[in-house]
Amino acid sequence: MKPVYAIAAAAIAALFSGLAPASSSAQEFPKRTVTILVGFSAGGGTDTIARMIAGALTKKWGQQVIVENRPGANGAIGVRTLKSARPDGYTLGMWSTSDVGNASVQNKLDYDLVKDFEHISQVASGATVLVVNSKLPIKDLAGYIAYAKEHPGQLNVSVVTGGDLHLDTIRLNKAAGIETALIGYPGTAPGLTDVVGGQTDAVLLPIGPAKPHIESGALRAVAVGSTQPSKLLPNVAPMSSTLPNFTSTFFYGLAGPKGTPADIVKKINADVQDALNSPEVIEKLTTLGFVADGSSPEAYRNIIAEKLKNSREAAVLAGMVKPE
Numbered sequence: 001m002k003p004v005y006a007i008a009a010a011a012i013a014a015l016f017s018g019l020a021p022a023s024s025s026a027q028e029f030p031k032r033t034v035t036i037l038v039g040f041s042a043g044g045g046t047d048t049i050a051r052m053i054a055g056a057l058t059k060k061w062g063q064q065v066i067v068e069n070r071p072g073a074n075g076a077i078g079v080r081t082l083k084s085a086r087p088d089g090y091t092l093g094m095w096s097t098s099d100v101g102n103a104s105v106q107n108k109l110d111y112d113l114v115k116d117f118e119h120i121s122q123v124a125s126g127a128t129v130l131v132v133n134s135k136l137p138i139k140d141l142a143g144y145i146a147y148a149k150e151h152p153g154q155l156n157v158s159v160v161t162g163g164d165l166h167l168d169t170i171r172l173n174k175a176a177g178i179e180t181a182l183i184g185y186p187g188t189a190p191g192l193t194d195v196v197g198g199q200t201d202a203v204l205l206p207i208g209p210a211k212p213h214i215e216s217g218a219l220r221a222v223a224v225g226s227t228q229p230s231k232l233l234p235n236v237a238p239m240s241s242t243l244p245n246f247t248s249t250f251f252y253g254l255a256g257p258k259g260t261p262a263d264i265v266k267k268i269n270a271d272v273q274d275a276l277n278s279p280e281v282i283e284k285l286t287t288l289g290f291v292a293d294g295s296s297p298e299a300y301r302n303i304i305a306e307k308l309k310n311s312r313e314a315a316v317l318a319g320m321v322k323p324e
Helices: 004-028 045-061 073-083 097-104 141-150 164-176 188-197 207-216 262-276 279-287 297-317
Strands: 034-038 065-069 091-096 117-133 156-160 181-185 202-206 219-224 249-257
Touching (some): 034 045, 034 073, 045 091, 045 249, 045 279, 073 091, 073 097, 073 249, 091 117, 097 249, 097 297, 117 141, 117 164, 117 262, 117 297, 141 164, 141 219, 156 164, 164 297, 181 188, 188 202, 202 207, 207 219, 249 262
Parallel strands (some): 034 065, 034 091, 156 181
Antiparallel strands (some): 117 202, 117 219, 117 249
């Protein structure tokens, strides 16, 4: 019979050997290809950011990081695929405010963006800009609000039906106490084209695609959605200078399946922050109208929760969904 101390020593050794893989898994990660799921088609904003991060992580890890597009159901297919993936760090998802907007207008979804995933890091963010056709006599947000009040329901505003900026437009109307006609489009590009052409009057959208039309004089920037003036439009005042505390921003970030080991989440987060400090990545994001904007996992989770709350309130206000 073995002495008691020998049995105890063996038990302790077994215990620590069982813990070893968890503590060393991050040091060895990744050993093979990592996939970033995108719930939208190639070429869009989420896909562009995902491929940029995939390239940076491929260089850092010496392992291939690929982007897999799973478009459909306004991003929900990609989110569902991520939820059901093995929680080992080898399948990640790149989300945007579009995913939050879609979740906000659904009364019943088989996933919860806050509770059912491991949040890794915000990656990039940007401000929106409210623009009007330059033929309108509107110079700033105060003028926009005054014009809308003088012409209730007659100011035609392009929106991507059910999208996050549709919901932000509703929030803006409520905060300003105005009524506008919201004209639905399947995407940002056609809605923007109609404002440039004068078929509609205004649109709220990311600064990047609006900037060339502002510079050409076809559109006039009314206000930006960030709390401070944007470096891309330094002479345009924030919305919050007229409507206190009002913001309209968008973001992109990485998430993983629920149960992804904490040490792997920590490693991916650290490596993403490192990539976001790269001058090359910063320059690419700036060119696209985005800001390299990493965060802790906890901060990214809170960003999603707050955006989801505000967007859900706007969806209920608009009658898109029933109150819970």
